[in-house]
Amino acid sequence: MAFYQKKPDIIIRNGTIVDGTGKLPYYADIAIIGDKIDYIGNLKGVSAPLEIDAHHKYVTPGFIDSHTHADRTIFKYPECQNAIRQGVTTQIMGNCGRTFLLREPAADGTYPEGSMAEVLDRLDEAGASMNSAWLCGHNTLRQMANCYTTEYTEEQFEIMASFLREAMEAGFIGFSTGLEFVPGVVSRPEEVERLAMIAGEYDANYSSHMRDEGYYVLEAVNEFLNVIRKTGLRGTVSHLNIKYDNGVPNEYLFKGMQMLKDAREIEHLNVYADMLPNCFAPGNAMAMLPAWLRAEGWDKAKEILADPVGREKVKNDLDRYWRFLAYGQWDRLLYVTTHYMPEINTVPFKELVERSGKEPADVFLDIMMAAPNLDLANKVNLQGVVFGEQILVDSVISDPIYMWQTDSDLYDETPGNGGRRHDFMSMSQFIIRYVRELGAISIQDAVKKVGMIPAQHFMLEGRGVLEVGKFADINVFDINALKINSTFSEPCKYSDGMDYVIVNGTPVIAKGEYTGAKAGRVLRHLPKK
Ligand SMILES: [Zn+2]
Numbered sequence: 001m002a003f004y005q006k007k008p009d010i011i012i013r014n015g016t017i018v019d020g021t022g023k024l025p026y027y028a029d030i031a032i033i034g035d036k037i038d039y040i041g042n043l044k045g046v047s048a049p050l051e052i053d054a055h056h057k058y059v060t061p062g063f064i065d066s067h068t069h070a071d072r073t074i075f076k077y078p079e080c081q082n083a084i085r086q087g088v089t090t091q092i093m094g095n096c097g098r099t100f101l102l103r104e105p106a107a108d109g110t111y112p113e114g115s116m117a118e119v120l121d122r123l124d125e126a127g128a129s130m131n132s133a134w135l136c137g138h139n140t141l142r143q144m145a146n147c148y149t150t151e152y153t154e155e156q157f158e159i160m161a162s163f164l165r166e167a168m169e170a171g172f173i174g175f176s177t178g179l180e181f182v183p184g185v186v187s188r189p190e191e192v193e194r195l196a197m198i199a200g201e202y203d204a205n206y207s208s209h210m211r212d213e214g215y216y217v218l219e220a221v222n223e224f225l226n227v228i229r230k231t232g233l234r235g236t237v238s239h240l241n242i243k244y245d246n247g248v249p250n251e252y253l254f255k256g257m258q259m260l261k262d263a264r265e266i267e268h269l270n271v272y273a274d275m276l277p278n279c280f281a282p283g284n285a286m287a288m289l290p291a292w293l294r295a296e297g298w299d300k301a302k303e304i305l306a307d308p309v310g311r312e313k314v315k316n317d318l319d320r321y322w323r324f325l326a327y328g329q330w331d332r333l334l335y336v337t338t339h340y341m342p343e344i345n346t347v348p349f350k351e352l353v354e355r356s357g358k359e360p361a362d363v364f365l366d367i368m369m370a371a372p373n374l375d376l377a378n379k380v381n382l383q384g385v386v387f388g389e390q391i392l393v394d395s396v397i398s399d400p401i402y403m404w405q406t407d408s409d410l411y412d413e414t415p416g417n418g419g420r421r422h423d424f425m426s427m428s429q430f431i432i433r434y435v436r437e438l439g440a441i442s443i444q445d446a447v448k449k450v451g452m453i454p455a456q457h458f459m460l461e462g463r464g465v466l467e468v469g470k471f472a473d474i475n476v477f478d479i480n481a482l483k484i485n486s487t488f489s490e491p492c493k494y495s496d497g498m499d500y501v502i503v504n505g506t507p508v509i510a511k512g513e514y515t516g517a518k519a520g521r522v523l524r525h526l527p528k529k
């Protein structure tokens, strides 16, 4: 006779519980009533309408992805299947200084209407299969204030401040910057600190895509820390890594990590970093080409590229965006994807170069030149090794300073919908590569990085750990069954291997299949009145 006398809605039996706190795994049953975990222990003799056999499987909290851009796509893809099928039950959104909700156009080009609180309410009403928590982006605030210069007027500042306040009052969890991007790139630290101060009034978070991930990365970390020192916000350095093989030594990454650790230990600042498991990333081909080339229209640009002198001039002026290409590191360019030459979309760039017998820069410019119009040229996508080598990522990713994130958007499996490889595989990759294949980190420490740590850091009350009384966001999976199906040539393929993904007590994945349940909620951090 079991001690437990209630009638649960769901029982998960015989699982290996990895509770999200970093504690050693243990065997137990879990009872769920409504949206909460009601009991963890021995449930022999108790039955439930839904019983899940988790024998030889891990039972973990639903994963919290600490950095995404899904605010762009959640209204279009409320099924959230690319994330849910990797066990992600909550995403932080609005990173890198951009928030769709704040009048940024969505993937379909439309802008949301109404106040920020209304848009969050509308998302709750429409429903999504995953929970979301929102950051308010600095670049978007600047756009709303029509501010594109370093100097700003007090009037412009008031516009930024009032939208930021509106966001915080609506339950946004913090403020984000993207200081490598327009228009935040020209802002001074003083402006960011002033705005962060406002977020500080709401006991919020600050996530920063820093001003530099190259030679000045340590100055950038210091700029980030100054914001935290002055405001007391909980801080996250976004994708702390070093970019471009342009002379920045690997030691700078280790130094940057140490600066954050010292800030935690000596100054007692609440700071973390987040990181992707991949050294590759997508990019836009046009961003490589000089602006003067396009200035006279695409037909004229093609003429310039066809002329040997003109082409040489272009080659000498590629030093922007993916600068490593300008430095001749063409082996780091993996794929070029075009709408007008579909036959090359599945071919590694290296192979295209070998086939043509030409210089890599010429192969690239030939592809660009073949674009029939500017619109199609603008849509040429690249995949490349953008960050430090994989071995560098592998060497630091298990460090306690890092939370794990995917930097992703939401998509379905429709080919050509804009979905990229990292959207479909990054969270699976963490568990597959670092826990299962390399054994670089224990399952309990891995789950803590997507469990208790982000839940506490982003103030997601009742999430991230498996304990009685907490929300039933739960994954059940056999680690050996996890599988990535996305490839560079066919990126829009869901990952496999999650048997059950439960969100707020409702299975969104059951027996490996998506159920269609829109069980997710907007997680608001409302100011205490
Ligand atoms: Zn970023």
Ligand SMILES: [Zn+2]
Pocket: 067, 068, 069, 095, 096, 209, 238, 407
């Ligand atoms: Zn990002």
